[in-house]
Every structure is written in C-alpha cells, then in structure tokens.
Amino acid sequence: MLIIGGGIAGASTAYHLALHGHDVTLLERGDIASAASGVNAGAIGALGWGHTPDLEAHLTMGSLEIFQSLQLDLGYDIEFRQSGSLQVIHTAAQYAYTRDRVQTLQAEGKRVEFLSSREARGLEPELDPDLLGCMYMPLRAQADPKKATRALAAAASREGARMRTQYAVTSVTQRADDLYVVEAEHDTFIATHLIIAAGAWCAEVGVWLGVRIPIIPVRGQMWATEPLPPRVFQTIASAQSTMDWQHEPGNDADTPPQLTHRGPTRRTRHLYGRQTRDGSIIFGGDRQLVGYNTTPDPEGIEVNHTHAAEALPFLAFEAITRTWAGLMPFSLDGAPLIGAIPQRRHLHIVSGLASSGFGRGPMAGKLLAEALHTGTPLAVLAEADPARCVTTLG
Template identity: 50%
Template sequence: MKADAIVIGAGIAGCSAALHLSEAGIETLLLEMGEVSGEASGVNMGGLGGTGWGTSPGLQEYLTMGSLNIFKRLQMELGFDLEFRQSGSFTAIHNEDQYLYAKNRVLESQKNGFNLQLLSSYEAKAIEPELNIDLLGYVYSPTRGQADPLKTTRAFGQAASQAGTNIQTNTMVTGLRSNQGIWEVETNRGVYQGQSVVIAAGAWSKNIGEMVGANIPIEPVVGQMWSTDPLPPRVFSTISSFESSFHWSENLYVDDKSPPELTHFGEERVTRHLYGRQRKSGEIIFGGDRRNAGFNKALDASGLEVNKGHATEVLPLLSGLPISTTWSGLMPFSKDGKPVIGRIPENDNLYVVTGLCSSGFGRGPGAGMLVADLVIRSESHPVLAESDPARFDS
C-alpha cells in the first residue's frame, strides 16, 4: 500500500506518466476507478497531431511531436501493436472565407518552420482518392498520424507494468490528504501512501483537486462518434474540416462560463466540427460535436446526423453507407483551452497532468513524460511555464 509516486487515473496521460516514472526507477502505483483505457483515451478517434518542431519549439510541439516519438518507440522499439501510422491528414476547405483563413495559416506556419501545404482538390485527390473534388481545396499535414486508441492506451499500461508500475484497477480515489509530508490516498479498497501524487484523472481531475482545496478548473465535454460497417481500405489519412477552426478563430469563447472551442452554445449548435479516419479493421469512423453537458454521456442523435452530412460533403462515398455503431466519451477541457501540467500550488509533491481537451490522445504520451520528468527532477521543463496550474489562482 506504499509507493514513491502514486498516479491517479489510467488514461493515456496517467499510463504514460507511470511508464516514465517506472523507467526512471521510481516505485510507482497507478490507481484507476475502472479499467485501463476505460474512458476518453479508449474511445477517441485516434487522430495524432504534429506538424513539425518549427523554428522555436514550445509546449505544443513537445506535446505533439514529442508524443509522436513515444508512439514510434512503443511500436517499433518495445514491439507493441498500436496500429500507429504516420498517415498524414487532410482538412477540407468549404468556402472562400475559409480558404483565405486556411491560406494565411499555412503561410504563417511555413514561415515558422512547420510542415503544412495548401493543395487544390485535384492535388489532394491524387493522394487521397475518395476526397470530394468539388471542394475549394485541402490543407495537407504529412506528419500527422493515427493509432488505435484502445490498443495504444492498453499498451502504455502494459509497458508501465513491465517497467515496474503496480496497477490497481477498480480502485476509486475518494479522499486525499497530506500527513506529515506523506500523501494518503483513500480509495474504496483501502488507503495508499506515497511521497508524490500525480492527478491524471481526465474529466474528473477537478473533483480530485477539490479533495485538497486545489483549483483545477476542468470541465467534462461530451464528444460523440459513429462508424460504418467494415469495408475494404478506401481512406488512408485522417480527415477533418476547416469550418470549426474558422468559426472559433472569429468567436473564441462560446460562453464566458464554458470552455472555448465547443460546437454548442447551450443547446444551440454554433458550428460543425469534423474528424475521422478508416480503422485497420475497415470501419470508417467520424465524430466532432463538443457539448458542455456535465458528466452526461448520452448521445445526441441530431448531432450524429449533422456530422454524417458534414463528413459526406468531404468523402462522398459515405452517402451510401449507414451508421452502424455510435459511442461517446468525456474530454477534459480546461477553462482556457490549454493543458494543465505542473505542480499544484501550496501542496508539496502534488502534481497534475490534464486539460488535454480534444487532442489528448495525440498529446497524452508527451504530457505524461513531462510530468514524470518534473516529479523525478523536482524541476519543470521550461515549456511547462505555459501549462502551470498556478495561472488559475492569480
């Protein structure tokens, strides 16, 4: 019931933190209320970001490109099958306003050393044959990738276990207190003691923070997805649309009390968001809605139809394919939309890694590694200045 470090939550962030702590020789315990990969990390779309390190790498590059390196290491050095591929990604442009916005973003990114290209529909279709040739164009990101979320997060758990992490599933943290410099973590299966605690509880991180009076302003945002039946390989990259990023570039905050970049204002839809790919097992999967509905994961059928219509505009082959499966999950959105990684103020040896919002599958491995590095060295990597939890207390 004792360890040097206790990590709460076995999603991708917690499993990666545990893996890197154990590899550094820290005796690590990973506590999970359900199963490894049972929440967002196991049900997401599987898209991985990363458009290069750029000329002046910051937190985003450490999280995206750093994570890509860790995905590669797990699959190619440690031998886990993640279904990882650096497949590239296409983002569809639907109208003139979006085209201008996309063009400026691509030019700015290229100037800063990132690998993004603006392609005509003709050029894009030559690489990804099912794309709609009637759209205005596509932004191509050759370095982005994809992986199977369930296989991947379980592999991170297994790699952590092989490196020495003691993983306790069906163990729900119900209390947290410091007793003479030792953390006592109360659970439904007894009390565990640790020198350090890392909160990696995704959408539930705020609740754990409240146990010690700490402010971790994370809101659960429900995302939903659908899939077709399996079909032979037809779509090779990940696919998205510029509609939502263009909308959010002009309307950053949907609501003062709500996290940024959601698709809904209360019940009302304000934009359409889109991401998808074809799994190795053949199903084409898409999703996009981001609703602030508390911990209620109930699906919104009208949102699925809107999303299917949007996806069909980009990949016309979807028009003849019915939705066969649907599911949803809770994304950990911070109030400012930025990651929350670092030391919790006024609590010695208490750390957090969360706020990875809608792109935490692709950024979780790097985030876990950075928080593990902080625990091990007692010193933050400079890029973590951007994600310091103390920003919410000032």
Template identity: 30%
Template sequence: MSYKVVVAGGGLIGASTAYYLTKSGAEVTLIESKDIASGTSGACDRAIMLQSKKPGPTLDLAIESIALYKELEAELETELEYRKSGGMIIIETPEEMAAMEHMVERQQKAGIDVKLITGKEAQERQPGLSKDLIGSTWWEEDAEVNPLKVSFAMANAAKSRGAKIKLGTPVKRLLTENNRVIGVETPTEKIYADAVVVAMGVWTPKLFEPFGVDVPIIPRQGHILVSERMPSFLHTGILSAAYIANKLKRNHQSEDPDPFGVGLAIGQTHSGSLLIGGSRQFTGYNTETNPEVIRKIGEAAVRAFPLLAKARIIRAFTGLRPYTPDGMPILGPVEGMDGVYIAAGHEGDGVALAPISGKIMAHMVCGENSGMDINTFSLSRF
C-alpha cells in the same frame, strides 16, 4: 529506498505517466476506478494531427510526442498501429479558406511545412473526396495510432517493470498532512506515497475541490460514429476547416450559434471501420448521444465523401474531452500543496500528447530535467 509514486487515473495520460515513471526507477502504483481506457481514452479517435494544434507550446509538445511515438512500438514490443499517414484539413467555403490561409501562414512561421493545395489536388491525394471542395491543407507528418492499444501497452509495460495496477479502485480522496499530500484513500485502504500524480481527465477537479483548489477542466462532449468494415480507402487523416474553427473556440461561457460544434474528423481503423466525428458541446458529464448531432455529423461526412451515403453506421458514442479555458493541458505541481501533480486537461490532444506528457511528468516528479520549459503548462497560469 526507491521513490514511491501513486498515479491516479488509468487513461492514456495516467498509463503513460506510470510507464515513464517506472523507467525513471520509481516504485509506481496506478489506481483506476474502472478499467484502463474506460473513460475518455476509450471514446476517442485515432488521429495524431499536428496541423490542428495551436502554433506555440502545444504544437512544440506535439512534435516532441511524435518523436517518442516513432520509437514506441519497438520499445514496448507491441503493435500500436502507428502510421505516418499525412493529414488534410478540407476547405468548403471562401470564409474557411481565408481562415485556413491565416492558420497555414502561422504554422509555416512556426517551422511547419503545411501546404495549401487545390480541391483537385486533394482529390488526387484522397480519392472519394467531393468535387465541391475549394481546397485543402496537406502535411505529410500527421499520423495516426490506436489509442486503446497505446493505453493497454503502456499499462502492461509499467506492470512488467514492477508497477502495481489496481483496477476497479476509485480514489476517494487525497490524504494530506500539513499542506502536503502523503497518499490517497480508496474504499478499502490508504496508500501512502512520496508523490501523487492525478491524471483523471475530466474527473480531476473533483479531487481538488475539498482543498479549495480550482482546476478549470470542463467536460466537453464529442460524438463519434462507427461504420461497418469497409475496404481500406482512407489514406490520410482528414479534418474539416469547420472542425478546426470549433476546436479553437474557447466558448464555455458564451451563447454560440452552433451549440453542437459540428465539424468533420474522419479516419479508418485497421479493421476497416470508419471513425467519423465530431462535435464539441458542453453537456456536463452527460454521455447520451443526440440524434440531431449524429445527423449533422453524417451530413458533414457525406458532403466531404459523397460515396459514404452508402456506408452503414453500426454505432455512435460520445466521449468527454477535458477542456481548459486556454486549450492547453495542465502538467505540473499545485501551488500550496506539496507532493501532488496534475496531468490532465488535454481535450482532443490527449492521443497526440500522451507519450510526452507521461515523460514530462516522470521527469518532474523524480526531479530530473526534461529540457523543456514546462512552466507554461502549470495550473498557476489560470
């Protein structure tokens, strides 16, 4: 008899977990309250920037994840728009330069070959960049992918390997018996399983509240602007140093001088649209766009690429990124509750970390050795 696993949540992480679980031979049911990629995974950008990861366990995971991405299009027989594009973090002020010099030094120590280049070199690599930049980082291993395509392709692959996928089906609560999770309850039925993986991103804590288990994931809102189609001109993924500074801030309890956390993150889709971000702000579960934030992101974009003043914006949206206090995802079991696992809390690293997160969860749930030290990511660290 095969091992029955329920995966709660049909975003990138849930779809990936379901896919790798079917590869491990589990009998999988994926339960999603709305639709595949209808939450955070459908409101993000396409960057797989390793440079933006904190040197340490998260960066190690990202490197493993990239290795999986390289094989994934062939494995899933689907075009995912994966491309090794290289990436830059552009630098506008001497203060940013000092911070980036420090970061690059740490990355080089961690074995990553990130380089600092001059503003002029940056312009040669990426025409259209402002002459006012004083420098940039460059790393050729940064990549990009279409997260919608990854979500759907993983869910479809899981399905063709026998997984049941229940869309439009919210998980109302976890079913327990003597401190053991034995399944989930939906509005129409009880689904029993040997294990449950909760991959509900920013909505994860609500499922554990009734058991007195505190899952410290907080929604952090991010804006993205979408431009009309433009001729292909962005060759690399681009972030600004201000973006990195905001990303690394663990400030959910402090008063911050820049409450919007605006920093530039820009990429171009296959269709030609630009995705221009971003912001980082704690606004609860509110997904309304804020005109002031949109303006500030626009200013950052035009400062970096003056020619974008003439680009038309067709849409703005926000997504809720699952922030954790230490900036690392939660991947692992829950102390005091058997049979349940959490795979959530990736904030802005979910696109990069989706394949490895799914693979790790599948190995963990099926009792296989993943060959990685995953205790670092357990909930009990908080």
C-alpha cells in the same frame, strides 16, 4: 509516487516515472483506457517542431515519437500509421483563411502544404471533386486509442510500476507530515507524491484537497460504419470549425474555448475521422457542455454524418451502425495543466488536454515525469503551469 487515473496521461506518467527508477502505483477505477483515452478517434496531430518549438510542438512531436517507439521499437502493435491528414476546404472564405494559415505555419517552419482539390484526390481518391482544396499535414498519424494507452500501461508495468485497475479512489487527505493518504475501494495507500491524472474528473479530486481545479467535462461523440474495404487513407478534417474558432473562440468565465455549441445552440460544425484497421469508418466532431452525460445526441451525429459526406460523398450511402460518446477534460482557458499545484506540497497534475489529449498525452506524461525526477520546473511547461488557474477552495 501515486497516480490517480489510468488514461493516456496517467499511463504515460507512470511509464516515464518508472523508467527514471521511481516507485510508482497507479489507481484506475475501471480498466486502463476505460474513459476518453479508450473511445477517442485515434488521430495524432503533429505539424513539426518548427523553428522555435513551443509547448504545443513538444507535446505533439514528442508524443508522435513515443507512439512510433511503442509500435516500431518496443513490440506493441498499436495500429500506428503515419498516414498524414487532410483538412478539407468547402467555401471561398475557408479557402482564403487556409491559404494564409498555411503561409504562416510554413514561415514558422511547420510541415504543412496547400493542395489543390486535384492534388488532394491523388492522395485520397474518394474526396469530393467539388472541394476547393485541402491543407495537407504529412506528419499527422493515427493509432488505436485503447491499444496505445494499454501499451503504455503495459510498458509501465514492465518497468516495475504497479498498475491497479478496478481501484476507485474515494478520498484523499494529506497528513501533517505531508504524506498523502489515498482511500480506494479495496485498500488504503500512503504516498509521498500525488499525481492527479483523472481526466474530466480532476476537479473532484481537487475538492478532497481543498483546491479548485478548473477542468470541466466536454462531451465528444462519434459514429461508425460497418467494416468496409480500404477507402480512406489519411485522417480527415474540415476547415470550418478552425476558421470559426479563430474568429470567435467563444470562451467566457464558465466556458472553455472552441466548443461546437453554446448551450443547446450550434455555433459551428467540427469534423475529424479516419478508417480503422478493421475497416470501419469513424467520424466525430461535436464538443458540448452537458455535464457528465455520455449519451450521444442523434441530431448532432446526423449533422456530423452530413459534414463527413460533404468531404467523402460515398459516406452519404453508408449507414451508421454504432455511436458512442466520452468526456474530454477541457480547462477553462483552453491550455493544459501539467506541473505542481502550489497549494499543497508534492501535489501534481497532468490534464486539461481537451480534444487532443490522445495525440498529446504521451509527451505530457513524459514532461511531468522529467520535472518530478529532476525536481526542477521545465521552461517548456511554463504555459501549462497549474499555478495560473488553480485556486484554494474557500
């Protein structure tokens, strides 16, 4: 089986296929985790399995278990910490929205709590005392994205997968006998099964095979302070975008839901961040359609810095020492694509993990590997079925 893409989705798929005893080769054009999987914030979302676990619960809770196992059982230091997360509330409207949301999630059996500002400051002393409260998500966690993705790749190698870096795939064809011929810079590979895990570049691979894969690049950008003594303990988010996107997701035929901008115009402010083990405080939030441009937008960085300082006032006095950006693979309907692409035999995809693919990628790869190993579609993957949106190119 051959996998294109050495981000967290591809690395996890390789690891779990190898664990099932399959012969696996992964081709990555840069290093492992050289795209989104290496530059993300390292926030791991998890609200619990709930009373009736759906795909989201499987992806987040299953991934959480894989991260835990890498750190605690398999001997990889990925800087994993089950830190919990606080989503801060700035306005009366956000307060009312978050109270309802917490009640709904609790009724579903999810692990969330509504905290007063005072209670939240007991967990996170630097929070602004003027905040109106917080949603607390105790299962949420964090890890170093590069180390975690590379640990999955190393675990895959340990199980016998061939992980080939600096192998850019330049074309793919399928022969009459259904075998795939994959041309890479240094070599040609023949494979029985092809798995597309190429993140924001999946559509390009699809074109070689005559299919339209509706995944488009969305730029995410971040900033960091210099290393500071420990001051931020959870991952920190804000209720503003969650509430705005609930009222108006903003998607249409060419635009995925839950972006911060429409064209150059800002629709909302989004916020996520944490303090890394080296002491740097890192924050980000913007999600913008700008093609494959990975130059950070300074204006958006400043808006995000201000937003972060509204949660943690000391950040207003900390200079930004570094900015960066990466491309998130958003599907047009916002749901992941995990499973078989029906237009071609033995063609599969694991992508569309959007803005939370670090926290969901490990389980996405594991579920795809299970479906491939058993040869049976998994019921839990029904809502991620690529058949709903992949079309034949005319």
